[in-house]
Amino acid sequence: MIQNKSHIAGHFLPLILWMLVCFPFKDLLAGNDPPSEEPSGIGVFSESRHMISFVPQYLLNNGLRVDYDIRISGQHWLQFSPMVFYRENKTVNNERYYDLNRLSGAGIHAYHRFYPQKGFGHSNFYFSYGIAYQNYHILYDTTEERDRVERYSRINKYGADVIIGAYTHLQNNFILDFYAGLGLRHATLSSNAENPEEYKGMYFEYGYSGNIMLLGVRIGLPF
Numbered sequence: 650m651i652q653n654k655s656h657i658a659g660h661f662l663p664l665i666l667w668m669l670v671c672f673p674f675k676d677l678l679a680g681n682d683p684p685s686e687e688p689s690g691i692g693v694f695s696e697s698r699h700m701i702s703f704v705p706q707y708l709l710n711n712g713l714r715v716d717y718d719i720r721i722s723g724q725h726w727l728q729f730s731p732m733v734f735y736r737e738n739k740t741v742n743n744e745r746y747y748d749l750n751r752l753s754g755a756g757i758h759a760y761h762r763f764y765p766q767k768g769f770g771h772s773n774f775y776f777s778y779g780i781a782y783q784n785y786h787i788l789y790d791t792t793e794e795r796d797r798v799e800r801y802s803r804i805n806k807y808g809a810d811v812i813i814g815a816y817t818h819l820q821n822n823f824i825l826d827f828y829a830g831l832g833l834r835h836a837t838l839s840s841n842a843e844n845p846e847e848y849k850g851m852y853f854e855y856g857y858s859g860n861i862m863l864l865g866v867r868i869g870l871p872f
Contacts, residue, residue, distance in 0.1 A: 653806075662703075662771060663869060665708075666826065670810070678720035681778065684686075690781075692769070693716070693818070693822065693826070694769060694770035694818075694822075694871045695767075695768075695769070695770030695771055696770070697720070697769065697770060697865070697871035697872060698719065698720045698872075699717070699718065699719055699720070699871070699872050700716075700717070700718040700824075700848075700869050700870065700871040700872070701716070701717060701718075701869065701870050701872075702715065702716040702717075702718070702826065702867040702869035703715055703716075703868050703869075703870060704716060704730070704865060704866070704867050704869070705866065705868065706817075706865050706866065707732060710734070710752075710853075711734050711735060711736040711752055712732050712733065712734045713732060713733050713734075713783050714730055714731070715731065715732075716728055716729070716730045716867060716869070717729050718762065718869075720768075720769065722766045723767070724763055724764050724765065724767075724768040725761065725763060725764075725768075726761075726762040726763075726764070726769065727759070727760070727761060728758075728759070728760040728761075728762055728777065728779070729758075729759055730757060730758040730759070730760070731755075731756070731757045732755065732756045732757070732758075732783070733754070733755050734752060734753065734755065734756075734783075734785060735752065735753050735754075736749070736751065736752040737750075737751050737752075741814075748789060748790040748791075749787065749788075749789045750788040750789055750790060750799065751787070751788040752785065752786075752787050752855075753785070753786050754783060754784055754785035754786060754804075754855075755783075755784055756781070756782055756783030756784060756806075757782055757784075758779060758780070758781040759779050759780055760777045760778060760779030760810070760812070760814055761777060761778060761779060762775050762776070762777040763775060763776045763777065769871075771840070772870075773815055773816050773817060774813070774814070775813070775814050775815075775816075776812070776813050776842070777810075777811075777812045777813075777814070778809075778810065778811045778812065779809070779810055780807075780808065780809050780810075781807070781808035781809065781810060781834075782805075782806070782807055782808075783804075783805075783806040783836065783855075784803075784804065784805055784806070785802075785803070785804040785806075785848075785855045785856075786801065786802075786803050786804075787801065787802045787803075787804070787848065787855065788800075788801050789801075789802070789847070791841070791842055791843075791844070793843050800805035800841050800842035801839060801840060801841060801842075801871065802838055802839070802840040802842065802845065802847060802848055802856070803838065803839045803840070804837070804838050804854075804855055804856045805836065805837045806834055806835070806836040806837075806856070807834070807835050807836075808832055808833055808834040808861075809832065809833050809834065810830055810831070810832040810833075810863060811830050811831050811832075812828050812829070812830030812863060813828065813829060814826055814827060814828030814829070815827055815828075816867075819832075819868075822870065822871065823868060823869065823870055824868075824869045824871065825866065825867075825868060825869075826866065826867040826868075826869055827865075827866050828863065828865055828866070828867070829862075829863060829864050829865075830862075830863040830865075831861070831862065831863065832860070832861045832862075832863050833859075833860055833861070834857060834858055834859060834860075834861055835858050836849060836856040836857065836858045838854075838856050855869065
């Protein structure tokens with residue numbers, strides 16, 4: 650048990666170091682005098698209290714994610730990110746000796762966002778941190794004792810993220826939001842396969858546990 654706890658603590662260490670670096674930077678930005686001129690097109694959002702965003706890169710992983718942001722006070726926002734995953738057409742994986750038949754899942758991320766200076770609509774940079782949860786149910790064919798059999802895996806994945814980002818004004822009051830950061834994921838699996846760890850072995854697998862890099866874009870509509 651002690652060994653397991655030190656292993657988990659080792660995963661959290663990079664995340665903690667990242668937060669220690671980012672929090673002083675956030676306070677420094679908050680204490681700066683506001684610039685005399687706002688970035689072009691940004692001021693139009695200063696009265697916005699809500700935002701709906703689409704996150705297109707989730708389509709590459711059989712997912713769909715839509716974010717809802719709400720302002721809770723001047724510089725502070727809450728962000729909720731529900732997502733669903735679905736795939737039914739068969740996928741052949743010659744390297745891992747299994748064929749995916751069906752994937753379904755759902756999840757939600759929740760973040761606190763901080764915009765420096767006068768807040769959203771005046772500064773186009775932000776800092777955020779929060780928690781993540783995802784659940785998957787996967788049916789796949791695998792080889793056991795030279796026979797191809799269908800098995801299932803259920804995956805629960807928990808995590809925490811620290812993110813920095815910047816956005817720019819597009820036409821028709823849309824924004825393009827670029828973000829990057831660090832995350833930690835821990836997955837638990839249940840399966841009826843001989844090898845229940847099928848989906849834990851590689852970085853991009855649904856059941857991967859460990860540190861991850863975050864990089865993405867959102868297309869948002871503030872209102």
